[in-house]
Amino acid sequence: MSNETTSGAASGVVHEHIFELLREAIISGKFSPGSTISVRKLATEYNVSAMPAREAIRRLVAIGALEMTDTRRIKLASMSSGKLEEIRIARLALEPLLAVKAWEKVRANPRLKKRLVEAMTASDTAMDAAIESGDATSYARCNSDFHFTLYRASEAFVLLGLVESLWLQFGPYMRIVIGQLGTSWLKDDKHKRAIEAIQNDDPDRLRDAISADIAEGLANINEASL
Amino acid sequence: MSNETTSGAASGVVHEHIFELLREAIISGKFSPGSTISVRKLATEYNVSAMPAREAIRRLVAIGALEMTDTRRIKLASMSSGKLEEIRIARLALEPLLAVKAWEKVRANPRLKKRLVEAMTASDTAMDAAIESGDATSYARCNSDFHFTLYRASEAFVLLGLVESLWLQFGPYMRIVIGQLGTSWLKDDKHKRAIEAIQNDDPDRLRDAISADIAEGLANINEASL
DNA sequence: TGTGCATTTTTGTGATCACAAAAATTGAAT
DNA sequence: ATTCAATTTTTGTGATCACAAAAATGCACA
Numbered sequence: 001m002s003n004e005t006t007s008g009a010a011s012g013v014v015h016e017h018i019f020e021l022l023r024e025a026i027i028s029g030k031f032s033p034g035s036t037i038s039v040r041k042l043a044t045e046y047n048v049s050a051m052p053a054r055e056a057i058r059r060l061v062a063i064g065a066l067e068m069t070d071t072r073r074i075k076l077a078s079m080s081s082g083k084l085e086e087i088r089i090a091r092l093a094l095e096p097l098l099a100v101k102a103w104e105k106v107r108a109n110p111r112l113k114k115r116l117v118e119a120m121t122a123s124d125t126a127m128d129a130a131i132e133s134g135d136a137t138s139y140a141r142c143n144s145d146f147h148f149t150l151y152r153a154s155e156a157f158v159l160l161g162l163v164e165s166l167w168l169q170f171g172p173y174m175r176i177v178i179g180q181l182g183t184s185w186l187k188d189d190k191h192k193r194a195i196e197a198i199q200n201d202d203p204d205r206l207r208d209a210i211s212a213d214i215a216e217g218l219a220n221i222n223e224a225s226l
Numbered sequence: 227m228s229n230e231t232t233s234g235a236a237s238g239v240v241h242e243h244i245f246e247l248l249r250e251a252i253i254s255g256k257f258s259p260g261s262t263i264s265v266r267k268l269a270t271e272y273n274v275s276a277m278p279a280r281e282a283i284r285r286l287v288a289i290g291a292l293e294m295t296d297t298r299r300i301k302l303a304s305m306s307s308g309k310l311e312e313i314r315i316a317r318l319a320l321e322p323l324l325a326v327k328a329w330e331k332v333r334a335n336p337r338l339k340k341r342l343v344e345a346m347t348a349s350d351t352a353m354d355a356a357i358e359s360g361d362a363t364s365y366a367r368c369n370s371d372f373h374f375t376l377y378r379a380s381e382a383f384v385l386l387g388l389v390e391s392l393w394l395q396f397g398p399y400m401r402i403v404i405g406q407l408g409t410s411w412l413k414d415d416k417h418k419r420a421i422e423a424i425q426n427d428d429p430d431r432l433r434d435a436i437s438a439d440i441a442e443g444l445a446n447i448n449e450a451s452l
Numbered sequence: 453t454g455t456g457c458a459t460t461t462t463t464g465t466g467a468t469c470a471c472a473a474a475a476a477t478t479g480a481a482t
Numbered sequence: 483a484t485t486c487a488a489t490t491t492t493t494g495t496g497a498t499c500a501c502a503a504a505a506a507t508g509c510a511c512a
Contacts, residue, residue: 040493040494041493051465064387071475073475089323090388166388239494265463275496
């Protein structure tokens with residue numbers, strides 16, 4: 001009964017829809033690292049059969065967002081100081097590049113540039129609101145939105161895929177830190193600096209702002225949770 | 227009739243075995259970019275049922291080694307000059323880092339260092355033989371072995387995953403170029419420089435050797451196939 | 453010989469069942 | 483109340499079937 005999901009599958013194929021839902025849940029921090037995920041539980045939760053859940057999980061394992069234990073149980077990717085250091089290095093190597101590439105894409109087209117700046121500002125404003133109201137989940141999503149709005153503008157989809165993989169790996173832990181410490185200590189001046197750098201066509205300043213944001217964010221995880 | 231494969235699945239789980247076989251086939255260039263891959267054909271070829279083939283394909287699509295067309299057909303990841311440029315940037319950003327990390331790991335331990343140098347030398351020697359005999363497939367595999375022998379020594383598995391994804395994307399096209407032009411024009415002095423740099427504890431020279439090797443290899447693809 | 457339509461085959465996807473192994477639960481004995 | 487063995491449940495994996503859509507093939511017609 002009811003092959004199609006009751007909510008009406010967004011993208012034609014069910015397992016891709018489940019993948020997106022699960023991905024969003026991970027980024028937003030709706031799973032705590034200890035919790036276990038299983039094919040049948042996921043299928044029940046999203047009201048689909050086992051196959052789409054299996055395929056979604058398989059994809060997320062493939063890109064490092066989920067892990068399989070030695071006994072083939074599924075859980076969020078574990079974290080360690082070494083892994084976090086690797087993520088720091090990789091993000092610092094890739095994300096400033098993506099940011100500058102995005103700026104290069106919109107640089108010559110005032111309309112595009114205006115649209116990008118507006119979208120980034122919108123995410124940043126929403127993030128401020130999330131900080132104000134202490135909503136950690138909303139903060140995590142807005143922060144992700146801010147960065148990927150910028151990065152997507154680069155149209156560099158290979159690099160984008162690598163960076164998405166990294167975000168899925170540290171995202172849940174960022175969320176936990178915020179959950180523990182609250183949002184009052186968060187600042188987003190790096191984001192505002194990045195927006196200004198794009199407006200002023202200053203790639204060096206953009207690079208620095210993104211680098212500083214990455215370093216600060218991951219340092220928080222390192223201090224608080226390890 | 228024989229659930230277990232007649233050859234006795236190497237790693238306990240069938241779909242992982244198929245994944246490794248398919249991965250190896252892609253790296254070695256056993257698929258031409260035009261050729262189509264399908265669940266049932268793959269299953270028949272490796273004498274397994276459809277499920278393990280599906281899961282292996284799903285994983286390789288997730289990491290960018292395979293692509294799905296708009297009509298959900300499966301093929302090798304396509305290539306373009308823009309994509310190749312992205313791969314170049316990402317490789318130059320990540321692989322020299324991995325190489326230096328590997329050197330840092332073995333630096334203090336003469337036994338480890340000796341073992342690494344010997345393994346790299348072995349791959350390099352085998353690659354020379356492949357160039358000599360004009361065996362493009364063997365060359366592709368040896369070249370991959372050389373780099374990943376080094377990178378694996380870093381024990382930086384997050385970075386390693388990113389780089390593996392990149393190699394699976396450009397690997398087939400490197401193989402094609404070699405197939406078209408033969409192996410006589412290939413040099414591997416960059417590899418020998420990398421080995422010497424490790425022996426002499428010269429990370430700057432190691433970084434440069436790896437960077438030069440990447441730049442040269444990808445430039446060849448760019449010139450020959452696009 | 454070339455062209456367009458109809459038929460057949462191939463293919464990705466979803467659903468369901470079986471099975472072994474791991475985890476969770478139960479319950480009895482001390 | 484605690485411990486440990488026995489039982490039950492959960493879980494990943496493999497196998498198989500159905501279905502719709504796309505690709506390939508065949509064939510008649512010009």
